[in-house]
Amino acid sequence: xxxxxxxxxxxxxxxxxxxxxxxxxxxxxxxxxxxxxxxxxxxxxxxxxxxxxxxxxxxxxxxxxxxxxxxxxxxxxxxxxxxxxxxxxxxxxxxxxxxxxxxxxxxxxxxxxxxxxxxxxxxxxxxxxxxxxxxxxxxxxxxxxxxxxxxxxxxxxxxxxxxxxxxxxxxxxxxxxxxxxxxxxxxxxxxxxxxxxxxxxxxxxxxxxxxxxxxxxxxxxxxxxxxxxxxxxxxxxxxxxxxxxxxxxxxxxxxxxxxxxxxxxxxxxxxxxxxxxxxxxxxxxxxxxxxxxxxxxxxxxxxxxxxxxxxxxxxxxxxxxxxxxxxxxxxxxxxxxxxxxxxxxxxxxxxxxxxxxxxxxxxxxxxxxxxxxxxxxxxxxxxxxxxxxxxxxxxxxxxxxxxxxxxxxxxxxxxxxxxxxxxxxxxxxxxxxxxxxxxxxxxxxxxxxxxxxxxxxxxxxxxxxxxxxxxxxxxxxxxxxxxxxxxxx
Numbered sequence: 001x002x003x004x005x006x007x008x009x010x011x012x013x014x015x016x017x018x019x020x021x022x023x024x025x026x027x028x029x030x031x032x033x034x035x036x037x038x039x040x041x042x043x044x045x046x047x048x049x050x051x052x053x054x055x056x057x058x059x060x061x062x063x064x065x066x067x068x069x070x071x072x073x074x075x076x077x078x079x080x081x082x083x084x085x086x087x088x089x090x091x092x093x094x095x096x097x098x099x100x101x102x103x104x105x106x107x108x109x110x111x112x113x114x115x116x117x118x119x120x121x122x123x124x125x126x127x128x129x130x131x132x133x134x135x136x137x138x139x140x141x142x143x144x145x146x147x148x149x150x151x152x153x154x155x156x157x158x159x160x161x162x163x164x165x166x167x168x169x170x171x172x173x174x175x176x177x178x179x180x181x182x183x184x185x186x187x188x189x190x191x192x193x194x195x196x197x198x199x200x201x202x203x204x205x206x207x208x209x210x211x212x213x214x215x216x217x218x219x220x221x222x223x224x225x226x227x228x229x230x231x232x233x234x235x236x237x238x239x240x241x242x243x244x245x246x247x248x249x250x251x252x253x254x255x256x257x258x259x260x261x262x263x264x265x266x267x268x269x270x271x272x273x274x275x276x277x278x279x280x281x282x283x284x285x286x287x288x289x290x291x292x293x294x295x296x297x298x299x300x301x302x303x304x305x306x307x308x309x310x311x312x313x314x315x316x317x318x319x320x321x322x323x324x325x326x327x328x329x330x331x332x333x334x335x336x337x338x339x340x341x342x343x344x345x346x347x348x349x350x351x352x353x354x355x356x357x358x359x360x361x362x363x364x365x366x367x368x369x370x371x372x373x374x375x376x377x378x379x380x381x382x383x384x385x386x387x388x389x390x391x392x393x394x395x396x397x398x399x400x401x402x403x404x405x406x407x408x409x410x411x412x413x414x415x416x417x418x419x420x421x422x423x424x425x426x427x428x429x430x431x432x433x434x435x436x437x438x439x440x441x442x443x444x445x446x447x448x449x450x451x452x453x454x455x456x457x458x459x460x461x462x463x464x465x466x467x468x469x470x471x472x473x474x475x476x477x478x479x480x481x482x483x484x485x486x487x488x489x
Contacts, residue, residue, distance in 0.1 A: 003060050004376045007240070008324060010248065010271040011170055015378055020239050021269065026062045027234035028054065029268075031226060031243035031251070032124070034071040035105040036090040039112050040291035041314070041329065042244075042277045042284040048315055048426075049274040049323040050242045051118045052379055055424050067233045068121040072102040073128045073209050075222045085219070088208045098209055099128075112294040115311040117426045123233050127225035131211045134220040134228045137262055138199045146261035150190045152202030152216035158195045161257050167195075170256055170271060171249035197254050199224055223254035231259065231267050241268040245275050246283065274323045279304075284329065292329070306331040309338065310430050316341040319381045319425055340389075344421060345429060346487065347392040350399050351417055357404035362394050364409045368416050375424065384420065391417060400480065444475060448484050451477075 005018045020026050030050045033043055050068075057064045075086050091098040113120075127134075138154055141147045146161050147154055158167050162175045178195055198221035203210035210217045230238065236259065243252065252271065259267040277284045284291050292302050300308030309317075317337035321327040367390060374383035391413065397403035398410075405413065421427050451466040467477050470486070478485045 005056075005060060006376060006378055007270050007272060008378045010273050011268075016270070018239075018270065020062065021235075021237055024061075024063060026057050026064045026240065027238035028057070028064055028066045028240045028242065029226070029230040029234055029238065030066070030068045030121075030241075031247055032068040032070050033109055034075045034086055035102050035109060036087045037105060038293040038295060039109050040284065040293045041297060042291060043109075044112075044116060044294060044314060045277050045318050045323075045327065046242070046244050046274050047113055047118045048116060048318045049379075050272075051426060052319065052323075052381060052424070053240070053242065053272070054119060054121075055426060056375055056379065059419070059424055065123070065234060066121040067123045067125065067230065069226060069229050070102075070106060070124060070126045071222070071225065072099070072106075072126050073219055073225075085207070085209055091208065102126075102128075112311075115294075115298070116315050117311070117428055119426075125229045125233065127220070127229070128209070130225065130229050130232065131220065133232055134224045135200075135213050137224060137228045137258065138220075139214070140262040141199065141258060144261055144264075146257075147199055148192070149215050152218060153190055153198060154200040154215055155191050155196040156199055156254070156257060156261070157192070158197070158257070159193055161261060165257070165260055167257055168249075168253060170253050173249060173253070197221060197223060197250065199258075223251055224258065226251070227255045227258040227262070227267070230255075231263075236263055236267040237265070237269055238267060240270045240272060242272040242274070245273040246285075248273055272323075275326045278326050278328045281328070304329075304331075307335075309334050312427055312430050313338045313341055316344075316427060320385060322378075322380055322382055324378070340385075341427065343392055343487075344385075344388060344427070347395045348417055348421060351395050351414055354395065354398050354405070354410060356407035356410045358406065359404060360406045360409045361403045362398075362405065362409075364405065364412045364416070367391050367394070368412065371416065371420055375420075381425065384425075388417070388420060399485075400478075444470070444486055448477065448486060452484060 003018065006015045007018045008014070009016045028050070030046065033039060039047075050066075054064060054066050072087060073085065076084065085098075087098050087101050091101045094101065110120075138147065141156065142149070142154065145157075147156050158175065159179075161167055167175050168178075175195065179193070200213060200215055200220055201218050202216055203218045207219070209219055211219060230241065241252070241255075256266060256268070259265075279290050282288065282290060292304060294311075294314070296302040296305065297309050297314055298311060300306075313334060317334055318327065320337060320340070367387060370390075371384050371387040374380040374387060377383070394403060394405075394413070398405055447466060447470070451463050454460070454462040454466070470477055476487045478487075
């Protein structure tokens, strides 16, 4: 399958033409959530980024197996090898079973992803459901001499691995620098070096989530699950591994080391990382306490929010920035996204009402090429959206008889608009507000018809008063040959 699709490969720091391992098929793995709390705006970004990738690969006629994991064990509170399991800790606080916590927040996650029109993955494996696979992976790493067991825990020997391979190649970190800038462990851990990471952790007596293993009762390390589950469902090597930039080190770096240590080669061809959502220049995250949940975004129930924002506004807000650039939260940016989305969707409605002409004064082919060129260039959604707004201008001009399109070009524009806006970008009319919008539109049409009647009766004072009142409400009225048009600003 020929394509001009180019991906920025984090591993090589270059854009590369995408060529799958198996022609016509794509294996895509993305790190999913650790389900111990409600998803926030920062979680929405990777979900929407890789939903866009999934949709675009499907549009390119690839058969995509999309695997997105659920972390329900092994992710400790300090993201390292010490402390409580995040889910187990939440379970203790709420006096619930850990799997009750997992199920509750997983249901919530799915609900909010549906609202954002994020397509479900092909497979959604849980870490706790793949303990056997993780144990077998540890056995292989031990067999090849890249790990050591001590006091019922198993650790990856980073220093030994680095002598034969490169630890830090993804993130650009140098092991010697890391070792030099770190204090001695001083007997505080079983690890030989601070940079060694847990493959298996011995469970303390109070630890709720535990499984039997050749090394005693315990639980797998956080990094292990993705190495085990990605290769189980996608094979090795597979095509694309995605996730947030914050996972590049240590999580994805450790994945690479685990796969090489076990199989003798890297498992991933292309690494893709989305950048962070920031608030006042600082990463949004639960650990920093500066996050806004998706439910708060949708209801407006947060001190930093000036209003509620719909799921499609959030989706459009995220797509307006390239996935590798930072995205700074502000009410102004969200409100601008809201207005832009309304313009885009309204133009789609207008497009379906346009009448063809004998000739075209606009090149739809150029618009089409510019749009797909942008998407082929590492999913450049902001450029694609800017091209779509050029299409909006054309639609409005044709509607006002300032431009014209032939029947063929009009159909071509409809196909492009519907494909990119709805199928690839995943935007849609808000179901919750569709009825309200219809009622609002009917009322405005009724009021403007009264204005039109006043004009026919030469009651210009009433006509002007109606127009001025609508303008104050944020409704722009345009008089046309056929009557009138209006738009909510």
